[in-house]
Amino acid sequence: MAAATRPGAAPVEARAPRARRVLPAEVRTDHLISAAADLFIAQGLEATTVDDIVARAGVAKGTFYHYFATKADVLVALRERFSQDFAARAAAAIEAVPDTDHPARFNAWLRAAVSTYLANFRLHDVVFHDFTHDRRRSREKDMVIGQLAALLEAGQEAGAWNLPNARAAALVLFDGMHGVVDDAIAAGQLDPAPLCGMLEQMLGRILVR
Amino acid sequence: MAAATRPGAAPVEARAPRARRVLPAEVRTDHLISAAADLFIAQGLEATTVDDIVARAGVAKGTFYHYFATKADVLVALRERFSQDFAARAAAAIEAVPDTDHPARFNAWLRAAVSTYLANFRLHDVVFHDFTHDRRRSREKDMVIGQLAALLEAGQEAGAWNLPNARAAALVLFDGMHGVVDDAIAAGQLDPAPLCGMLEQMLGRILVR
Amino acid sequence: MAAATRPGAAPVEARAPRARRVLPAEVRTDHLISAAADLFIAQGLEATTVDDIVARAGVAKGTFYHYFATKADVLVALRERFSQDFAARAAAAIEAVPDTDHPARFNAWLRAAVSTYLANFRLHDVVFHDFTHDRRRSREKDMVIGQLAALLEAGQEAGAWNLPNARAAALVLFDGMHGVVDDAIAAGQLDPAPLCGMLEQMLGRILVR
Amino acid sequence: MAAATRPGAAPVEARAPRARRVLPAEVRTDHLISAAADLFIAQGLEATTVDDIVARAGVAKGTFYHYFATKADVLVALRERFSQDFAARAAAAIEAVPDTDHPARFNAWLRAAVSTYLANFRLHDVVFHDFTHDRRRSREKDMVIGQLAALLEAGQEAGAWNLPNARAAALVLFDGMHGVVDDAIAAGQLDPAPLCGMLEQMLGRILVR
C-alpha cells in the first residue's frame, strides 16, 4: 500500500533543506561504499543501518537508493573492490620476481598474501562473512585460487615441483595460510615476518620435486 | 587491498547521456499520456511510478514535470480523452438514425455504449477507478448521462415514451447496462451482439408509452 | 536483512510499558476491525496507517500483526462483515412479506436496499473501492445478486413476471438502483422515501407480465 | 448493515487449545534443538524464527523460553552436539590404529575428518557460520585442532616427522583439508575416497622426517 501522505508535499514546519551537492555518479557511489565499509568494520554488517551509512556519507536516504537497489548491494560492490585489490597486490608481488625462479615467486605470493590479509582482516571478515561456507565457491575466491594455481602450474611445467593437482594444492596452500594467519590474529600477533618464515618452511614442503 | 575509505573503481557504468530532443509540447504531452496509459493498464495506477512513465516515454524525469504538475494530472488528461471519445462515438451512433425514431435512437446509443465499453474496459477501469464511489458524480459521468438524458427527453416530448424523471431513467439505463456488461466481462463474454439483444429487450421495458 | 538491534532488548530509557490486557482473540479482532473502519471512513484507506489503527484500538503494533497478516486483510474482514450484514437486512425485509406476493417482495427488497445503502454508503465506499471495476465480480456482490436473482426466479415461476434472464435482470435492477441512489447522495438527498417511490415505478416496469 | 464500531462475527476461527503435555526437560530440549537444526539447514539461521521452531516442535512459544534464554542459545547447544560428535568420530578412528604407527594414525584422522565433514557439511555450515571469521578461534575449533596437534606431537616425539610448530601444522592440515573438501562439495563430488587419496599424498608431504 502506498504512502498515505504525498511524499514531497510541503513539510509541516519549514526546515532548512540540506544543501544539494550534485556529484558525478562514480564519486557518490564510492563515498557511499567507503562510508559503508567503515561502519561495517566498526559495528558489523547487521548492526549498520542504511540510516547510518547515509548519515556518514552526508547524503539523504534516497540518494543511497538512487545508487544501490538494496543494502546488500553495497556489500557486493565492496567485495568486488576488495578482491580486485587483493589480486592486484599479489600479482604485483609475483611479477617483481624473475619468472624463472618459481620457489621465489611462490614465496613472494605468500608474503603478499599474508601481509595483505593481516592488514585488512577486519574488512575481509565483513566482506566474506556470508560467503565462506554458504557458497563455498565464489567468483572472488576463484579469482584468487586461480591466480595461485596458475603460478603452481607454471612451476610444475618448469619442473620446479611435482604436484598431483594444482588446484587442490592451491587450496591447501591458501586455506592453510589462512588458518595459520587467523590463529595468529586471534592471538594478537599481527607481525607478518615470523608467520611468513614459518609458512615458507611448512608450505614449502608441499612444493617438492 | 584498499583502506576502507579509499576511492576505488566505480561499479556504476558511465552512461552516454541521452540525446536531447526538443519536441512540440503537444507531442511530448501525448507521448507521456500514452506511456502512462499503457502502464496503468498493465500494472495498475498505484504500481506505476513516474520513473516507469518517463522510462517508457524515453525522456528524463524533469521533463515529465515540465508538462504535468503532478502524477495525478496525467490521469485527469487521460480521463478527458477517454470520455470525449466515448461521447463522440455515442453521438455519432445516435445521429446516424433519423431523429424521429426515438426507440431506434436509444438502441443506437445502447449498441455504441456496449461495444465501446467492451472494447475499452481496461482503460475505463484505470481511468475511473477513483471516481466511481468517492465522488459519485464527475464531470465525465455527467457528460455521458446528460447526453443520454437529452435523448430521453426528446423522446418524451415527442410522446415516444413516458418517464417520470429523465435523469433517473438515464442513470438506471446507463448503470444497468454497465452492470450487465461488467458481469459479461467477468464471465469472459466479450461479444457485444448477444448483450445488446438482451439489453434492448430488458431496458426497452422502461421506455414504454 | 534483520533488525540491527535485538528487538525486545531493554529500551534505552525505561518508560512505563503499556498495561497488558489479555483478551479473547475474537474480541481483539473485532476491536481492530472497528477501529480500522472508523478511520477508513474518516480519512480514507490509504491515508489510514497501521499506526493509526493500533492507536485507536489501544494496542501495540505487534498485536495488529498477531491477528492480520497484512493491512489489506482488515479490509477483507470488514468487507465480509459489511456484506453479511447487508444480505441479512435484505433477507429480513423480504421474509416479512408473504411469499406469494412477489411484487411486494421486490419492493421490500428495494426499500431495504436503498435505505441500507443510504445509511452506510460511506463504509460501502471504503469497502468496495478496490472491487468495483478491477474484479467486476466478487464473492460479496455475487451474494447480493444471487439473493435478488432468487427472488426474481421465484416470481418468474409463479408467473408474476416474465424475464428473459433473471441474473441480468438482477444486475440491471441492482446497478440501476445503485446509480440513482449514488446520484441522490451526490445531490445531498439522503431521504430514502422519495427515491423508493420513484424506483418502484421505474424498476417495476422491468417486472411486467 | 452495521455501524463501523459494532462488534460482529469474529473472522478468526476458534482453535481447540493444544493438549498440554508435560515431558522430561531433556526430551523437550532435544526436540527443540532438532527442530531448530532442521529449520536452520532448510532455511538458514536468520530466516528461522522462534515461531517456526516452536511450530515444528509442536509446543507453545513460552515453552521455548523455558528451556532457552535466547534464540542464540539453541545454536550454542547445537554446536556443542556437533563438535563432540566430530571429535568422537576422529578419536575412534585414531584409536583403532596401533599407537606406534603415526603416519597411519594421521591417515585415520584424515579419513574420519573428510568423511564426517562430507556427511554433515550442511549442519556444519549452519553451526559455524558466525564463527569462522568473527571470532577466529572457538572452543569448538580448538577442541578439534588440539586433538590433531596432540597426534602430531606424539609423532614428533617418536621421531615420525619433524615439524617446527605442531599447532601451526595442525592448522595447515585441518584448514587445507577443509578447503579441498569445500571445493569438492561445491563441485558436487561427495565421495570421500578420491579426496582422501589425494589429500594423503599432498598433506603427507608436510609430515616428513
Place this chain on the structure above:
DNA sequence: AATGAATGAGCGTTCATTCAT
C-alpha cells in the same frame, strides 16, 4: 510446566517532487 496473546523498537524501502546544471 505450559500456553499463546501482547509488546514495541527498529529497519529497509518507496517514490513524488525539486532543482542545480
Place this chain on the structure above:
DNA sequence: CATGAATGAACGCTCATTCAT
C-alpha cells in the same frame, strides 16, 4: 527546454522476548 541526481517524510512489517493465565 531538457536532464537526472538528490531529497526525505512516511510506512508496512518483523520478531525476539515478556508475562498474565
